[in-house]
Amino acid sequence: MRTVRDIIPNALSLSRIPLGMAFLLLYSTSEAWRFWSALAVAMLALLTDIADGRLARRWKVTSDAGALIDGLGDKAFYVAVYLVIAANHAAESLLLWALIFREVALYALRTIDGNRSQNTKQLRWASLAYAFVIRMYFLYFVLAGWFSVTQRPVPFPIGYGFLFGYVAAIFGYIGLVKLAQQITERSGLRG
Template identity: 35%
Template sequence: MTLHAAPGTGPKPMSTWTVPNILTVLRLLAAPGVAVMFLYFHRPWADWFALALFALAAITDFFDGYLARAWKQESRLGAMLDPIADKAMVVIALLVITGYSGMDPWLILPATAILFREVFVSGLREFLGDKAGLLKVTNLAKWKTTAQMTAIAVLFLAMGLEYVREAASLRSHRALIEALSDIGTSDVSVVDLARHGGNYVWNFGLALIWVAALLTLITGWDYFRKSLPFLKDTPK
């Protein structure tokens, strides 16, 4: 005798809009939001707001994966959106920082390496199609993402401090003093912090982004090495 499950007693499909997936979508939306800060706010407020938004989004990168595993809510949608959100955050933030930093060559070189790797690996995954599963995220790749986001957050902080420092050097002008007061940078303690700490923070951020670029290239080479057997032409 064949037993049939009673109607409505079978396993229910998991909702797409789980908390982990919502966090991932919010992180994806935060990526262009970082650039939008510079359209609607004056500096240094744009720097501070971009830093806060980027930092909050980066934190969700940990929590969405952790919660998905802890609550057994891993989904195909989340697996697809998570790396896209990470790459969007890093690429857009680097473009903004590079543009507002005066095209510092010490930033352009590692930023170029990071962008090249991300585009290359994305194209590699697309080419491999259903075999792209062999390019699973490694622990080193996770450290790479952490290094990238930490470096970018530090660089946003340095940009805000540098802007305050440059404005403070011109405070002898009465009109500028009023402008500084309006944006909240006339406080001596803030100006002193910017003057003495801005360069140190920027150099620290540059060191971190070079480390991130090195990890990025290493993981890119690892993915390429793993994909080589699938890139060879088969004899006709």
């Protein structure tokens, strides 16, 4: 019989889907209340991302399905942020397309990965590097939005924060290629 402890981590993961939609609908630098509301939604999404895995491990209710649900929640929120960035920084559209495609391709590979737990352990370094750098990219975007909302000039270093997106893409695609290699090697598809 399923208990509340079995459900809460996955519910937290799935909550990032509507939180992503709320972020997408709320974000604006032309109205301060919308910017701050979107920022609050993003903070809530970050808290759910931290809490879901920790609770699942603490309560010993981890599962492959839970890991996929966590990834789905992450990707839903990431894509919402990418769409908001694209709407506000059209020059980054190609980068954002590459980041969105990476999310879709990674999720597809993970669903067909018959050796998911071993591959996840071996590629954890790439996942952690990507997660750190993509969050720095998101932070740059939030800081740029804050300067816009408060009508302050953007300091020199923050103007180059978009480079975090390119570094994230590099780590993301390294991990994606390595995962694809491992899957094809283990499945015998490689000649």
